[in-house]
Amino acid sequence: MLHVDGVHKTFFPNTVNERRALRGIDLYLDHGEFVTVIGSNGAGKSTMLNAIAGKVAPDEGRIWIDDAEVTKQRDHVRAKVVGRVFQNPMAGTSPDLTIEQNMALAYKRGHTRGLGRGVTKDKKEFFAEELTKLELGLEDRLTAKAGLLSGGQRQALSLLMATFSHPKILLLDEHTAALDPQRADLVTRLTEKVVAEQNLTTLMVTHNMAQALQVGTRLIMMHEGEVILDIGHEEKQAMSVDDLLAEFSRIKGAQLDDRTLLQ
Numbered sequence: 001m002l003h004v005d006g007v008h009k010t011f012f013p014n015t016v017n018e019r020r021a022l023r024g025i026d027l028y029l030d031h032g033e034f035v036t037v038i039g040s041n042g043a044g045k046s047t048m049l050n051a052i053a054g055k056v057a058p059d060e061g062r063i064w065i066d067d068a069e070v071t072k073q074r075d076h077v078r079a080k081v082v083g084r085v086f087q088n089p090m091a092g093t094s095p096d097l098t099i100e101q102n103m104a105l106a107y108k109r110g111h112t113r114g115l116g117r118g119v120t121k122d123k124k125e126f127f128a129e130e131l132t133k134l135e136l137g138l139e140d141r142l143t144a145k146a147g148l149l150s151g152g153q154r155q156a157l158s159l160l161m162a163t164f165s166h167p168k169i170l171l172l173d174e175h176t177a178a179l180d181p182q183r184a185d186l187v188t189r190l191t192e193k194v195v196a197e198q199n200l201t202t203l204m205v206t207h208n209m210a211q212a213l214q215v216g217t218r219l220i221m222m223h224e225g226e227v228i229l230d231i232g233h234e235e236k237q238a239m240s241v242d243d244l245l246a247e248f249s250r251i252k253g254a255q256l257d258d259r260t261l262l263q
């Protein structure tokens with residue numbers, strides 16, 4: 001379903017600001033796999049998601065979504081098949097547009113040009129039905145401005161908007177990190193629900209190791225632009241946060257040793 005093959009990305013190459021963000025990422029996700037992604041700051045997690053979404057062009061390597069190569073495809077074309085939710089609750093919705101106008105835009109995303117915020121009666125019913133699934137009462141507030149919603153409500157709406165066109169890939173970039181624990185729990189539960197209902201192929205970046213172990217069917221750990229650990233469902237379920245940290249130290253240590261040996 002998703003195949004990332006040998007992807008490299010260096011920002012500002014051959015300058016003092018050079019950053020080797022991705023150093024040969026190989027990743028294959030089957031249809032319906034829900035992979036959590038952890039890793040230290042600057043490990044390349046967001047850059048990998050950006051490369052999959054088409055926001056960042058790889059220097060080397062190729063990317064396929066559902067057997068179609070998308071490596072050179074523009075991001076707005078890819079938006080038809082890639083749903084995305086960011087960390088900032090303000091990023092996924094326009095505060096000055098109403099809930100239904102935001103949803104109309106998301107519905108049309110990647111399909112036609114222009115603003116397309118027109119909301120027909122049929123659409124209103126469909127949007128209300130979709131909002132009911134969130135169990136937040138937003139179906140009664142279709143004409144309220146999105147800017148009036150709380151961070152958690154906006155994030156739940158962003159998640160709905162990212163998924164109701166049944167994307168082939170769902171990319172979640174620390175989408176619960178800016179929320180208080182209760183709202184983060186709510187959005188996590190909604191995420192699990194929507195991913196399971198639609199059997200969505202999903203990559204979810206999180207800094208919360210407990211969440212990374214609890215949620216999803218597989219876990220990968222990134223470090224310095226590489227995937228250094230890839231854990232399947234059963235192994236993941238048997239692991240604690242301490243096990244994960246120990247594994248990280250062990251691999252990091254080994255890598256450093258390797259590098260020392262190479263010098």
Ligand SMILES: Nc1ncnc2c1ncn2[C@@H]1O[C@H](COP(=O)(O)OP(=O)(O)OP(=O)(O)O)[C@@H](O)[C@H]1O
Nearest residue numbers: 011019020021039040041042043044045046047048
């Ligand atoms: N647009 C950019 N221009 C220049 N450098 C960038 C850009 N985006 C990312 N980088 C650099 O690439 C490296 C990887 O960054 P990235 O944001 O992918 O890491 P991350 O794992 O998502 O980190 P974090 O957990 O801190 O968000 C870092 O060194 C970062 O400074």
